[in-house]
Amino acid sequence: MTIASIYEPIQPGLRMVEESLKEFSKADLPWMTEPLKHALETGGKRIRPALTLLAGKFHQYDLEQLIPMSTAIELFHNATLVHDDAVDKSSLRRGKPTVSGLWGEGVALLLGDYLFSSSSDLVCSTGNLRVVRLFAQTLMKMSAGQLRELLSAYNWRQNRQDYYERIDSKTASLFSTATEAGAILSKAPEEAVEALKNYGHNLGMAFQIVDDILDIIGDEAELGKPVGSDLLQGTLTLPAILLMENHPGDNPLREVFEKSGDRAEVERVIEMIRNSPIVEECYRIAAAFSAQACRALEGLPENPCRRSLLDLADFLIARRK
Amino acid sequence: MTIASIYEPIQPGLRMVEESLKEFSKADLPWMTEPLKHALETGGKRIRPALTLLAGKFHQYDLEQLIPMSTAIELFHNATLVHDDAVDKSSLRRGKPTVSGLWGEGVALLLGDYLFSSSSDLVCSTGNLRVVRLFAQTLMKMSAGQLRELLSAYNWRQNRQDYYERIDSKTASLFSTATEAGAILSKAPEEAVEALKNYGHNLGMAFQIVDDILDIIGDEAELGKPVGSDLLQGTLTLPAILLMENHPGDNPLREVFEKSGDRAEVERVIEMIRNSPIVEECYRIAAAFSAQACRALEGLPENPCRRSLLDLADFLIARRK
Numbered sequence: 001m002t003i004a005s006i007y008e009p010i011q012p013g014l015r016m017v018e019e020s021l022k023e024f025s026k027a028d029l030p031w032m033t034e035p036l037k038h039a040l041e042t043g044g045k046r047i048r049p050a051l052t053l054l055a056g057k058f059h060q061y062d063l064e065q066l067i068p069m070s071t072a073i074e075l076f077h078n079a080t081l082v083h084d085d086a087v088d089k090s091s092l093r094r095g096k097p098t099v100s101g102l103w104g105e106g107v108a109l110l111l112g113d114y115l116f117s118s119s120s121d122l123v124c125s126t127g128n129l130r131v132v133r134l135f136a137q138t139l140m141k142m143s144a145g146q147l148r149e150l151l152s153a154y155n156w157r158q159n160r161q162d163y164y165e166r167i168d169s170k171t172a173s174l175f176s177t178a179t180e181a182g183a184i185l186s187k188a189p190e191e192a193v194e195a196l197k198n199y200g201h202n203l204g205m206a207f208q209i210v211d212d213i214l215d216i217i218g219d220e221a222e223l224g225k226p227v228g229s230d231l232l233q234g235t236l237t238l239p240a241i242l243l244m245e246n247h248p249g250d251n252p253l254r255e256v257f258e259k260s261g262d263r264a265e266v267e268r269v270i271e272m273i274r275n276s277p278i279v280e281e282c283y284r285i286a287a288a289f290s291a292q293a294c295r296a297l298e299g300l301p302e303n304p305c306r307r308s309l310l311d312l313a314d315f316l317i318a319r320r321k
Numbered sequence: 322m323t324i325a326s327i328y329e330p331i332q333p334g335l336r337m338v339e340e341s342l343k344e345f346s347k348a349d350l351p352w353m354t355e356p357l358k359h360a361l362e363t364g365g366k367r368i369r370p371a372l373t374l375l376a377g378k379f380h381q382y383d384l385e386q387l388i389p390m391s392t393a394i395e396l397f398h399n400a401t402l403v404h405d406d407a408v409d410k411s412s413l414r415r416g417k418p419t420v421s422g423l424w425g426e427g428v429a430l431l432l433g434d435y436l437f438s439s440s441s442d443l444v445c446s447t448g449n450l451r452v453v454r455l456f457a458q459t460l461m462k463m464s465a466g467q468l469r470e471l472l473s474a475y476n477w478r479q480n481r482q483d484y485y486e487r488i489d490s491k492t493a494s495l496f497s498t499a500t501e502a503g504a505i506l507s508k509a510p511e512e513a514v515e516a517l518k519n520y521g522h523n524l525g526m527a528f529q530i531v532d533d534i535l536d537i538i539g540d541e542a543e544l545g546k547p548v549g550s551d552l553l554q555g556t557l558t559l560p561a562i563l564l565m566e567n568h569p570g571d572n573p574l575r576e577v578f579e580k581s582g583d584r585a586e587v588e589r590v591i592e593m594i595r596n597s598p599i600v601e602e603c604y605r606i607a608a609a610f611s612a613q614a615c616r617a618l619e620g621l622p623e624n625p626c627r628r629s630l631l632d633l634a635d636f637l638i639a640r641r642k
Contacts, residue, residue: 027465029465029469031468031469031472031473032465032468035468083430083431083434086426086427086430087426087427087430087431088427105407105408105426106407106408106409106471107468107471107472109404109407109408109430109433110404110408110464110467110468110471111464111468112430112434113404113433113437113460113463113464114460114461114464114465114468116434116437116438116460117437117457117458117459117460117461117464118457118461120441120453120456120457120460121454121457121458121461124450124453124454124457127450129445129448129450129453132441132445132450132453133442133445135441136438136439136441136442136445137438137442138438139434139435139437139438139441140435140438140439140442142434143431143432143434143435143438144348144350144353144435146431147352147353147356147428147431147432147435148350148352150427150428150431151352151428152352
């Protein structure tokens with residue numbers, strides 16, 4: 001299974017999204033061209049626009065609405081990456097220098113604002129106020145969630161529930177908006193909208209858990225960023241939370257966070273996790289979300305897009321970067 | 322003439338906006354309350370929501386639409402302030418510590434995102450897609466303009482035209498959106514929408530020029546920030562541009578900017594401006610924009626709101642902070 005075979009039913013649509021992203025970065029504003037191009041050529045898998053197109057193919061597949069929507073979803077996603085890297089002061093993403101690393105945090109902040117507002121403008125062009133509002137509410141949820149994460153950095157008093165809420169805000173919310181918007185714009189009946197939204201939410205939860213596992217067991221070259229980044233930045237993820245659960249009397253995270261993510265301490269904790277059954281347990285939890293995503297699709301007609309959504313759920317669990 | 326007497330015809334509306342801002346900062350998200358309250362209690366004059374209400378009172382004055390719109394305009398404005406202070410790394414605004422000064426730039430960035438998206442959500446509640454889109458396009462224009470300003474910091478190769486374009490993006494665009502949105506939501510005929518938009522644009526131009534004059538001749542205690550901040554940060558404003566025009570052979574700004582806004586050099590330039598007729602000339606230019614704003618209203622019915630808009634144009638020119 002490759003991502004290309006999964007995207008097969010929506011290939012022409014995805015190409016149009018790619019075209020429209022390219023058009024967009026050629027903005028009339030010469031001083032924007034370079035940072036815009038840099039922000040949009042991420043080498044990412046374009047999962048979110050693909051979700052919108054796939055979710056939009058169960059009813060009226062209207063590309064005139066779905067292309068601006070999918071393009072907007074990708075602009076929005078890239079805006080969040082540009083802002084997150086500025087907040088985290090990260091200099092690398094997927095092995096490439098970040099906008100804030102190259103041009104400074106001020107440029108990253110303003111470029112992100114430009115991308116957010118452009119994505120909102122593009123969604124307005126669908127003429128559908130419901131998806132416009134959904135979009136605004138997604139950014140509310142994401143920024144509030146990221147703010148909570150930032151303010152609770154290096155705080156080890158967090159449990160699974162806190163973690164699930166955080167990854168819902170930061171990742172699952174945009175996945176579910178991507179599928180929900182596709183469904184709404186294809187004039188799907190409400191149960192189908194709900195089902196596809198539900199799929200997106202659970203897929204996003206699984207996706208983020210796998211991301212957090214890879215931050216512990218991944219390979220620096222493949223990840224394009226240092227292993228253990230989350231712990232170094234004081235972000236508690238599922239593997240670390242399970243480790244704390246397994247050591248109720250003697251919290252191994254406490255020392256790491258009290259030393260503000262000291263590298264040697266972080267490496268010690270990573271070793272503890274790797275030498276325990278925690279990674280397997282995290283994969284089981286991710287697989288459970290992924291299975292719930294697939295179950296959400298049960299009431300939808302069987303067609304190539306449903307097959308692709310099911311395959312995508314497997315693919316994202318098995319990925320290595 | 323006081324600001325209270327100018328706001329007289331819209332007092333009840335403005336009080337409702339104040340209430341709704343207070344409600345907003347009591348968000349259900351406990352970790353947001355303090356920074357939100359801090360960002361919204363600016364002690365500002367609430368000019369932009371007042372403009373929306375005044376512009377909305379020539380036709381159908383529908384507070385159910387105008388209150389969320391005016392509240393959104395103020396949230397949006399405060400979002401831009403929070404982001405600008407983070408970009409400029411300013412620690413003071415109107416004598417009060419900034420969000421980025423108190424909580425850091427990451428918090429300022431995310432809080433600004435939350436304010437922008439909340440304002441967009443609130444505009445969506447009017448159900449009017451035209452104003453929603455106008456809103457998104459205003460942020461596009463503002464962030465692109467601010468990015469241009471940031472990238473041209475300490476560049477003395479800028480003329481009046483560049484300056485007018487910059488202040489149009491950074492200030493006049495939101496003034497004109499405030500009046501245009503008020504007009505649209507009150508179902509004004511298109512010529513009236515155009516007239517009120519035009520008023521807002523010219524008022525915003527005049528307002529920013531006066532701001533830039535005060536940065537040169539103002540009093541630190543009244544301004545709540547150091548005199549000469551613009552030059553220290555490498556931003557060319559009208560007084561400095563006129564000074565360059567008056568010294569074509571021997572540019573007095575060159576040395577300042579080549580030394581990245583060295584304080585002694587900045588003070589020397591401020592003295593040169595103060596001892597010349599430049600300030601008077603800048604006031605003449607601001608007054609011309611203000612007069613153009615007033616002329617734009619000529620076709621509108623004579624009523625207390627028109628009087629207030631005319632008075633506001635005088636008031637903003639005469640202000641000292």
